[in-house]
Amino acid sequence: MLTRIDHIGIACFDLDKTVEFYRATYGFEVFHTETNDEQGVREAMLKINETSDGGASYLQLLEPIREDSAVGKWLAKNGEGVHHIAFGTADVDTDSEAIRGKGIRVLYEEPRRGSMDSRITFLHPKDCHGVLTELVTAAADHSPDHHSGHTSEDRTKS
Ligand code: CMX
Ligand code: CO
DSSP: OEEEEEEEEEEOSOHHHHHHHHHHHHOOOEEEEEEETTTTEEEEEEEEEEOTTSOEEEEEEEEESSTTSHHHHHHHHHOSEEEEEEEEESOHHHHHHHHHTTTOOBSOSSOEEOGGGOEEEEEOGGGTTTOOEEEEEOOGGGSTTTOOOOOOOTTOBO
């Protein structure tokens, strides 16, 4: 069951400048940063609020590390802006298979690694009225009760 907005993914050309915009304008602080090589992004997660399912909602600021990445290609075509939305669930495997069964293209055979060791998959935007949609199951040890909230750059996966 999808129980929260996990995050809104926002594509930007310069992560540091965009982080500073969200800090200076709204007072949102960085909760976590990492580079996800498989997804081709450097990213910052800004926690906006905790949610009734024990999770949280974030903004995910995304800077491409390669021009041929999903975000790099999208930025070249569209410029900066909202790239995707992500719904949170306790069970991304079951929920994504159920959605696949409804004839919607799920982009990965199996969920892959996302921010903060979450497990993620994506639904094709052309099957979702133009919205690239991600499904996320947060890692247990990155729930708000356990995450230290510090910034780390040590999660680069190659
Ligand atoms: N939102 C809405 N529509 C999108 C889109 C987006 N983010 N990205 C692409 N599209 C549309 C394009 O506009 C294009 O439409 P038209 O044919 O009408 O022009 C169509 O989808 C195909 O786009 P494309 O530029 O040819 O791009 P690809 O098909 O190569 O890739 C997609 C599109 C969705 C399969 C790819 O972006 C993908 O695999 N995304 C999932 C992974 C991802 O986005 N990772 C980064 C975030 C990581 C994270 O959140 O942790
Ligand atoms: Co995302």
